[in-house]
Amino acid sequence: MKKISVLGSTGSIGTQTLDVVAMHPEAFQIDGLAAGGNTALLLEQARRFHPRRVSVSTRELAEEIRSELPSGIELFYGDEGLVEIAAGGDAETVVTAVVGSVGLQSTLAAIEAGRHIGLANKETLVTAGHLVTELAERKGVKLLPVDSEHSAIFQCLNGENREDIAGITLTASGGSFRDYTRDQLKNVTVEDALRHPNWSMGAKITIDSATMANKGLEVIEAHYLFGLPYEQVDVLLHPESIIHSYVEFRDSSIIAQLGTPDMRVPIQYALTYPDRWHSPAARLSLAEIGSLTFREMDYVRYPALRLAIDSGKAGGTATTAFNAANEVAVARFLRHEIPFLRIEELIDEVLQRHENVSMPDLQHIQHCDASVRELAARL
Numbered sequence: 001m002k003k004i005s006v007l008g009s010t011g012s013i014g015t016q017t018l019d020v021v022a023m024h025p026e027a028f029q030i031d032g033l034a035a036g037g038n039t040a041l042l043l044e045q046a047r048r049f050h051p052r053r054v055s056v057s058t059r060e061l062a063e064e065i066r067s068e069l070p071s072g073i074e075l076f077y078g079d080e081g082l083v084e085i086a087a088g089g090d091a092e093t094v095v096t097a098v099v100g101s102v103g104l105q106s107t108l109a110a111i112e113a114g115r116h117i118g119l120a121n122k123e124t125l126v127t128a129g130h131l132v133t134e135l136a137e138r139k140g141v142k143l144l145p146v147d148s149e150h151s152a153i154f155q156c157l158n159g160e161n162r163e164d165i166a167g168i169t170l171t172a173s174g175g176s177f178r179d180y181t182r183d184q185l186k187n188v189t190v191e192d193a194l195r196h197p198n199w200s201m202g203a204k205i206t207i208d209s210a211t212m213a214n215k216g217l218e219v220i221e222a223h224y225l226f227g228l229p230y231e232q233v234d235v236l237l238h239p240e241s242i243i244h245s246y247v248e249f250r251d252s253s254i255i256a257q258l259g260t261p262d263m264r265v266p267i268q269y270a271l272t273y274p275d276r277w278h279s280p281a282a283r284l285s286l287a288e289i290g291s292l293t294f295r296e297m298d299y300v301r302y303p304a305l306r307l308a309i310d311s312g313k314a315g316g317t318a319t320t321a322f323n324a325a326n327e328v329a330v331a332r333f334l335r336h337e338i339p340f341l342r343i344e345e346l347i348d349e350v351l352q353r354h355e356n357v358s359m360p361d362l363q364h365i366q367h368c369d370a371s372v373r374e375l376a377a378r379l
Contacts, residue, residue, distance in 0.1 A: 005032035008097035010041040012202040013120040017095050020268045032085035039065045055081030086110035096121040099204050111141045118270040120146035122221045126323045128365050129224035144270040151266035152244035152257035166248045171238040175209035188340045207330045216308020237295035304344040316358040317368040324369045325350035328376035
């Protein structure tokens with residue numbers, strides 16, 4: 001029986017991970033759960049899955065739920081609690097499903113402890129990809145992608161010679177506003193932006209999908225996961241989200257991974273790799289779909305994507321700055337403090353002021369992250 005810990009258990013990926021675990025109770029056991037502030041759902045999960053340990057975001061929340069936890073469950077809180085769930089206990093695999101760069105310390109701690117990583121927190125690689133991949137290699141830890149696009153590339157590359165890769169293409173749905181002109185975006189609301197046409201995701205990633213910042217983060221993540229230069233990573237608009245991504249080889253052959261849009265499929269594959277188990281996801285019928293459509297990516301229409309890729313090519317702390325600025329800008333938009341188009345403008349202004357540090361250590365990354373957040377919050 002494989003023991004698993006889930007960081008971000010009450011979020012979209014976390015709850016779907018627990019759906020997968022519930023489908024295979026004979027194969028998986030939950031060792032730890034870490035949540036933010038949704039204590040009602042965490043208590044429900046604790047009663048259902050009986051983890052050895054749980055964590056919440058603050059000491060106050062921990063005190064609120066202490067008496068309601070089933071007996072025998074250890075309780076932690078804060079950043080230290082997140083690290084404890086990641087690196088303590090007996091989990092073999094840690095699913096990192098927290099949102100944002102808050103997942104970096106806990107992911108590094110899990111890798112240091114020899115845990116395999118089900119990676120759903122792309123910001124970890126965006127913020128400190130060179131540190132994460134180097135440590136994983138040194139510790140012999142697998143980084144198993146949970147994002148549908150990276151899982152697709154991972155599957156397409158199984159058994160292939162990496163030297164034969166001509167390039168990879170990440171597909172993008174285009175998000176809530178894929179058919180809007182720039183002029184039409186001026187007055188969109190938070191509620192408009194949260195209506196993703198294909199996927200059920202959390203608020204932050206849904207907004208990132210609408211700005212295409214999310215695809216930029218995925219390009220940077222792919223660069224680190226698959227060891228490819230940015231020139232070999234392309235993006236293509238594919239509104240139906242049926243082809244999740246594909247690989248082209250130097251003989252002009254293309255291998256793609258297809259399926260209905262259901263995150264439980266890549267989550268389960270990360271947990272069962274290299275095996276494939278039965279899944280409740282709807283079967284794909286190409287005959288029913290009838291046709292698939294594609295559009296070239298427009299980097300003028302989606303400047304956040306261009307800014308992300310430029311940051312990746314610049315290297316150093318540029319990607320940390322991009323990610324931190326984006327997180328703050330999205331949070332401000334969700335609080336109705338700034339309009340939608342201000343998100344990408346704010347990111348651009350931050351990057352123009354950013355002084356890049358090449359090959360940063362963890363201290364440099366943390367300083368950059370904090371200073372950029374302060375700047376993005378007051379611009």
